[in-house]
Amino acid sequence: MASVALPRTVVSLVLLLSVTTGCLQPLDGDSRDETELGSHALTVEKEEVATTPNSIIDFEELAPRQQNTFERALNGSYNTTRIPEGVDYDVWYDHEYVRYRNETYSVVVSAP
Numbered sequence: 001m002a003s004v005a006l007p008r009t010v011v012s013l014v015l016l017l018s019v020t021t022g023c024l025q026p027l028d029g030d031s032r033d034e035t036e037l038g039s040h041a042l043t044v045e046k047e048e049v050a051t052t053p054n055s056i057i058d059f060e061e062l063a064p065r066q067q068n069t070f071e072r073a074l075n076g077s078y079n080t081t082r083i084p085e086g087v088d089y090d091v092w093y094d095h096e097y098v099r100y101r102n103e104t105y106s107v108v109v110s111a112p
Helices: 002-021 064-075 090-094
Strands: 037-046 056-058 080-084 097-100 103-110
Touching: 037 064, 064 080, 064 097, 064 103, 090 103
Parallel strands: 056 097
Antiparallel strands: 037 080, 037 103, 097 103
16 A cells, blocks of 8 residues: 555655646646737726627637636726737727627727
8 A cells, every 4th residue: 555655645746846836738728928918908898889790799709718818808907908928819909899698898909
């Protein structure tokens, strides 16, 4: 039994060190470079007025990293977040609104 406990302890220590030192890559495929914050910001605000259908994109049509950025902005202070490097923000220039959970939100990309 002692011979089984030693390898488990070693594996546990190696995993712990790998996670805490950043040696393991995130599971969603992002690399360290892609998660660095870019210079652009995304602001999201709930809209009460009807908009033209051509200017709306459904949340489900966004790429996973765009969805994460949108949700961070929605839940962030002042409904704004910085857009990580590697996230294509042109979609928010092409569409002024995002339909999310049966609500419509205006989206604005700003640069410093």
